[in-house]
Each structure stands twice: as C-alpha cells, then as structure tokens.
Amino acid sequence: MKLSAAHTLYYRHRNILFVLCMLLCVTKRTSEAYTHTFYPRGASTYSGASTTTIISLQGHTTVRPLHIRGAGNPQSRTTTNLSSSFEGGLEGGPTSARAALFADLKEAQTRMADDERDLLEQNTYPMLEPVPGKKKSKARSAGGGGGFGVGAKIAPGPVVSTATKLRLDTLQSEGVCYVPGVLGKDTAADMIETVQGELSRAMKAIKEDPAGSVARFNVPADVIDPLRGYLLLPLRDEGSVEAGDPNGATVRALRECLSTGTVLGDLFGSDLCGGGDAEWYDLTALRTEAGATRQPIHYDTPYQKVPGLFCAFIAMSDVEYSKGATVFLPGTHKNTAERRAFEEGGEAKDAMLSKKRSAHTVLKAGDAVVFDMRTLHAGTANLALSEGGGQRLLFILTFRNRKATGTLGHAPNLRPSYRHRGITLGEMREELDSPEPFAGDASDGVPFGDGLQQ
Numbered sequence: 001m002k003l004s005a006a007h008t009l010y011y012r013h014r015n016i017l018f019v020l021c022m023l024l025c026v027t028k029r030t031s032e033a034y035t036h037t038f039y040p041r042g043a044s045t046y047s048g049a050s051t052t053t054i055i056s057l058q059g060h061t062t063v064r065p066l067h068i069r070g071a072g073n074p075q076s077r078t079t080t081n082l083s084s085s086f087e088g089g090l091e092g093g094p095t096s097a098r099a100a101l102f103a104d105l106k107e108a109q110t111r112m113a114d115d116e117r118d119l120l121e122q123n124t125y126p127m128l129e130p131v132p133g134k135k136k137s138k139a140r141s142a143g144g145g146g147g148f149g150v151g152a153k154i155a156p157g158p159v160v161s162t163a164t165k166l167r168l169d170t171l172q173s174e175g176v177c178y179v180p181g182v183l184g185k186d187t188a189a190d191m192i193e194t195v196q197g198e199l200s201r202a203m204k205a206i207k208e209d210p211a212g213s214v215a216r217f218n219v220p221a222d223v224i225d226p227l228r229g230y231l232l233l234p235l236r237d238e239g240s241v242e243a244g245d246p247n248g249a250t251v252r253a254l255r256e257c258l259s260t261g262t263v264l265g266d267l268f269g270s271d272l273c274g275g276g277d278a279e280w281y282d283l284t285a286l287r288t289e290a291g292a293t294r295q296p297i298h299y300d301t302p303y304q305k306v307p308g309l310f311c312a313f314i315a316m317s318d319v320e321y322s323k324g325a326t327v328f329l330p331g332t333h334k335n336t337a338e339r340r341a342f343e344e345g346g347e348a349k350d351a352m353l354s355k356k357r358s359a360h361t362v363l364k365a366g367d368a369v370v371f372d373m374r375t376l377h378a379g380t381a382n383l384a385l386s387e388g389g390g391q392r393l394l395f396i397l398t399f400r401n402r403k404a405t406g407t408l409g410h411a412p413n414l415r416p417s418y419r420h421r422g423i424t425l426g427e428m429r430e431e432l433d434s435p436e437p438f439a440g441d442a443s444d445g446v447p448f449g450d451g452l453q454q
C-alpha cells in the first residue's frame, strides 16, 4: 500500500515523536511547564451535537480522519473552532504559533495512540474488583488491573478493613485498583451540576480575561482543546459560597472521599499513599466530549522506587466504554522488563504492547479507579455521539507521598494559590470535620479561599 507523504514522515520519525510525546506526557500536568509542552490540558467549549469533530485552533485546522475503533471510519465530521468560541481576544491571537504547534502535536499523538490501540486491543479487558484469596483473581486472570497478588508485602499502617487491605494490596502489586461506590449517587449527581456551573463561570471569566485561563484550566486560552481538558476546582464551589451553604457539593464530595473510615479516605490515608501527612496535589475535573481522540500510553510521574503520587479518577455519571475509558497496563509501575521496553520505545515497546494484557475502566456514577501514577495508562477515545459517545466528567483527587524524594515530573494540578502550601490530607480532614470547612485560614495563616487570588 502506498503511504501518503505525511504517513511516511510519521513512520520514519515515530520514535522521535514517541520520545517527544513521553516527555510531554510526564510534564503535561504543569501549567508552569506548559509553555514548553503544548500538551492538551484544559476544559473547553462544547462540541455540541456533532458526530465527530475537527480541532481547529486559531485558524489551524486538522482535517485528518479520526480513527476511532468501533465508530465508522473515516467519519463525517464538523468543525469546532475555538477562535469563534472565545471571541473577544485570546492570548496568542489568531496566528499563535503555539496553537498551530499544539494542533500538530495533537495530531501526532493521536496517530501514536491509534497504533498503540491496535497493538493492545486483542488483550484488553474490563477492570474488575479484586477478589480475595485467589492466587490470580478473576479480574487479574481476565487481564484486569484489579488483580490480587497474594503474598505481596503491604506496608504496615493504620488498621484497615479487609476490603481496604485487599485494595491496597492490589494497588501495590498492580499499580491500579477499581474501587466502586466512593461517592453516593446523589453527591455524584450534585457534582455534575456543580462542575457544569464552575465550567460556565470559568468560560465567562476567561472570555473577559484570557490571561486567567491557566489558573482555571491549567493551559493558556489559545490551546484549550474543545474535546478534552481539565477544570481546576475550588475547595468550596462558587455556587455554595454565594448561597452561604457551608456544605456545598464539593465539600460533601471531599468528605465522602477523604474522611477517615470512607472507602477512598482509607486508601489515601494508608502508609502506601503517604498517610495523614500526604500533601494535597490535584483537585480537578477532567472532561472529555464525543469525538475526543485517544491519548498515547504514558505515565504521570517517572519511575522511582518509592511511589510519589496516588490519584483517584471518580466518575460523576456512568461511563460506558464508548464515552472513553482509562486503559491501564497493570504492573508497569514497577521497574520490570515491560516497563523498560516501554522506556526503550520503538520495536521493544511495540512488542511489549502486543503481548501485554491491559485493563480498561468501566465506571458507574460514584465509582473510582485509584492508581499509582507511575503506572502506564491512557484515556481511550470518546466516540461520536451516534456511536454512543458523550460527555464524560471525572472528579480527580491526588495526594503526594512525602517519602518519595525523586522528581515527580509534574506540578500540582491545583488552582495557583492552593499550590506549594503543604496542605495535608490530615489538615483537610480536620477542616471537613469542622462546621465551615475551608471558610477560614489554613495552617499557614493564609485563607484557603478560591485558589485564584495570588
């Protein structure tokens, strides 16, 4: 088959692209690093009821067909133009080189991700809950990341339930664990409404002042991706602050996720994840829309012996595979041959991926996947609306284990004035136990506030 010039170029240079993409993936969570990376991070405009989408950033339009498994391919598509969504002046202006670079990079990443999907696809299975007392759990034997490695040593720590111990064991041996029911259904539903409200406020704010984009979306306005992005959240959502409600949806969600004795709180509070001293690191919502392409396989923090970052992706509504799952490569948080093949790239990586059993999340509203951020993973494509795609909203919490002293590779995914203050899980728990959480000062004498004041 004759390859187009673009394909030929891509195949010749895909190893270089791979290294570039990995560097980007490691640093992409940092707004500080953003000017060097152009990785798509940020919430965005809605693509509307399109079947598929072309990303058009500041006049630079990508017209390549999306190659989404399970969706008619190539697909008809509509164009979402960020310039028109953010009329009134964007950082960088309509000829922003950064926006053009972003679009090119995004296209290259999608090609790489599609190749990886083809290699992984035969061995990808839904992630199941870990099952106790089996050498290989159902989940694990099905390739699930929820496998339970009997005999894996677990760090001693606070007394925890058998279920929590099983999850910790799984997290330690596989690097990832499916944890159902961390948020009540009502709280999850309230969070959707709250995040939608925060998103409209943030959009309005950056329309008036595009320079505020990094503080709210973690990326400059001219590279906001209409189909995939992060929204940095306040500890108390604006709606509840305005209503004078100390127990708004975000506070309730944090209580259900972080308090001692809760399913997720007991994981974050474990010695493995850093205990009460663990530093609060991410508070964000991840949104993808129908037509969002698959991400390349990546880790969020490079390998170091002691795991530095643990993250929970919590579904605010049911997420079918067609809306985009997260696919994990269990066990790749360790310095194994598989992990080294990934780092080596090229044929070694392809050979590893073609044999590797991977596990993708299937989350109902309120369910979470918790992972050691050294673990290889990727967001899969959110299909066209006609193929079952649609908005996916994840509530994300991350804590840093202070015992890990090596480089973490990314800055906190937090609003700017929440960062680098050493706010701990323990301190957040005390606040959540108080009558007016996060309404006053933190232990450093500075107000928690909305995270935006500098």
Ligand SMILES: O=C(O)CCC(=O)C(=O)O
Pocket: 286, 295, 300, 324, 325, 326, 327, 377, 378, 379, 380
């Ligand atoms: O979209 C997902 O499920 C995964 C997102 C992710 O891994 C990332 O943005 O680093």
